[in-house]
Amino acid sequence: MNLFNALRYGWNVNVLGPAVLRLQRWQAQRRPARWDTRYLAPPLRIAPRTKELVARHWLAGRYANGYRKVAWVTSGAPVELLKALDFYVLYPENHAAICGTARVAVDIASEAESAGYSRDLCSYARTDIGAVLSGKTPVGHLPKPDVLFACTNICQTVLFWYRVLAEYFGAPLVLIDTPFVYTEEAAEHAVRYVRRQLEEAVPILERIAGKRLDERKLRQVGLLSKRASELWLEILQRCRHRPAPISVFDQFIQMAPIVEMRGDPETVDFYAALLKEVDERIATGIGAVKNERQRVLWDNLPIWYRLRYLAEFLAQHGVAVVASTYTNAWGELAPLIDPDDLWESMARTYIYPILNRGTGHKLRTMQQMVKEYQLDGAILHSDRSCKPYSIGQMDQRDRLIRELGVPALLLEADHNDFRVFAEEQVATRLAAFVEMLG
């Protein structure tokens, strides 16, 4: 780190940037709602703060090279290790989702496609590789990684993808391989294997970070991580209330900090404030959907470029999407994190995300959600370029219909690539689904 980089970072990230972002927040608070408030509740008051928090994170990334070590990380990775070593942590999946929401993902992914990356590959990966090749990004600038940290607990795709990044950046790739859990319990030798890899990663990360891992700091980060995840889970569970105070579409937008800022104190404060606002909504009888008649489940990733369309279309018919296996994934493991036995609990926590478990487990999770959230139906987004989440959905849908008697729709789309979103077909299928809900 040289003095110039430190000053540049301090000025932009701690002084100038926050002032500009505060101003933007102030303006946002005064802007009229963009989504149709005839059917939907007014936007959450916290929304401009979410934007500010996320923008600050990306702003810090913009000036990180030369000041802080940078790690590019998969969304399910044990980030606590990196946080405790003061890495700036960048999540390419989140960046890709930002591109999706801003509807620039296809333009950026095309850069990867022109370089030979197939349209059959995960659209997050294509967006990210396209951003690396072209420098295009809606967040200003992506810092180069000093290390790539991939954990296979969401899919194998991330490893194939990070191997590509390793070539482009010449950066070391640290792998935490988490054997897929086909049955209810992970085998003990699999947990042992994950723990061993976590321990083996430490000296490598220490060498790159240029400092030793402080166990006390790691414990502190673990505590913050657990607390934020618990708050997130509480917020989601508030949607058991009728009418649900927030919808899954709100959750998709509010989940950015739990993914990319897990382990930071600001994240805990943020979710405590969100929980408070959600409780206020419950106390005053505000529902995310004004005339909530039916409640449904969402399975799989969001369709980032059509959040508003889906929210408004469904709300117009009195349908509130109130629970999701996807947003739940960042909360359900909170009880497993034990800051007093961090290494063992990290191994267990990171082997058990829903995406690292069998198709039967996902069905049981959905069935449980249908009961706990009193759901009337389910939308299963069959996501063309996310195979690990989508395989199994055809049986899951059939079983939801057969065993719980709820209508379930398989909706063909893609999380980031709007070229596979067949507008008319989706509208027809959604209309038919809404009719079946009654």
Next chain:
Amino acid sequence: MASTPTIPSRTETIRAWKEQGGAIAAVLPIHHPRALLRAFGLLPVEVWGPPRVDPAPGAAHLQPYVCSIVGNALSFLLRDGLEVADVILVPHACDSLQGLGSLLLDFVRPRQPVFPLYIPRGRRESDLQFLADECRALYDKLAAATGRTPSEAELMESIRREEEADGLLAELYRRRRTLPLTDLAFYRLARAREYLPAEEFAALLRAVLDTPPTDPSAGLPILLSGIVPEPMGLLDAITQMGGVVVADDLACCGRRLYPPGTSTAPFRRMAERILNAPPDPTRGSPIAERLRHLMGMARETGARGVVFYDVKFCEPELFDLPLLRRRLQEAGLPSVHIEVDLNDPLSGQILTRVEAFLEMVAHQTPEEGHR
């Protein structure tokens, strides 16, 4: 040049094995410890698709964007194609095979026990130890399913038998250009490893290797990469177009030239053999390592171009492809990429592309080649 030596078919092999009182393990791609299954009297019979099955039964469970290796395997099973199997082993190679294993266990529930096997993605000591433990866990499951408990000596004997067969297969690869085999015959023989008992396979190979060497096969030397050379008619077509396959990086063949192990502990030795096989994206091998491997093969064999022959929707292959192709091209090795669905016939379009590629390579002077 002679054609195929007489290779017993899958059906004959299975029948003969069962008549001797043996049992069958249907095994999905890619890597698995054959020796472990054999020690339990199970003959591993691999299911790479198979090609050209009615895809409808599988389509009731899998979306159309899942590769045909997985789709066909499920359709085949649902059409009673795996009735002869006593157990089903599903190694983990990618998200799609993972999904298939999970579907079988949770929803399809065939009458046979289904055993998944996780193959780690690195080559560190922890990976080796894990895979050894995973083999031990599979041993326990097989013991429960078959009622047999092979001793350590029996396991080592089984490993030795497989190592011998693999050693001969490696020799077959080394001498492929001076053997009296067409490309099609070579791959029919090499792929018999997918179902023949190791000792029968070894005997077959010995007979071929004992034949006097012929003049090196003529033709434009090329390298074949991908998952599986289906339809196999592709190989004859390449010969007719004046090409000759001199080396391969196929998941069903060259990526499974397992070297002998060194450990005297059977499970660890099984793990060593799998992890020390040639680079493979599904085992997490870095792209640079794959590139070195391809370049090394091309140098040794004089290959002048690479045909990447992939199964549609195969992520492990598709991620590596752009960088591999670009760097091979920079090194003077042109390539072509072809994607197939296992249910499609060998189309005129594919043949035209291969032919155009071979012509292009033939017109490139060797100096323009490898740098």
